Amino acid sequence: MSKIQVLRNLVRELRLSLPSHEKLQHSPAFTYIMEYYRKNAVTDQQYCREQEEMAYTAQTYSTYLESSRRYREIREEYHGRGERSVRETADYVGFKLPQDPQ
Template sequence: MAGTKVLRSLLHELRQSAKDPGGIKNSLAARYILAQYKKFETTDQQLCKARNEAIFLGQTYLTYLSSLRKYNELYKEYHGRGERTVKETADLVGFKLPTDPK
């Protein structure tokens, strides 16, 4: 059931990006996705090209949403906030500053 997995993943990504603390219950995007999923639902006796195309489109949207979320996370972490200290820069690239024994 590739379609069910794609649907669950899409709804998960929508939850991740939702700004509303209530989740995606009132989300137009979630309603649209569920409506499309029900529209192209088939039984074992049916072969439907449109369903395969809908699954492909869902996977494409899933890739877009997850990439956008990851981009925003990386942007928040690494976007310049002005001058950084030497220690912050070293930590950012994974280096350790030498300690000064006294």
């Protein structure tokens, strides 16, 4: 993955992790990331080991933010409902309960 793609993924996940009313440009994390990327920018004629470390760190943070977001979504979907009845559980997994002869 190219360095610009890593940056885009990182910024996208950072945007998704912020509260809806907060602007990304005012986020200290966004400011830090952009300053760090600019500070470590190199030309094609140069090779910098720190640049590769920065790309690895950025990819790691991006993966962490994406995984955290997915975890919250899954937790809300499956854990937020509390106790389910037998009928609700059967309907959820696609089973039908036997009819009670009365």
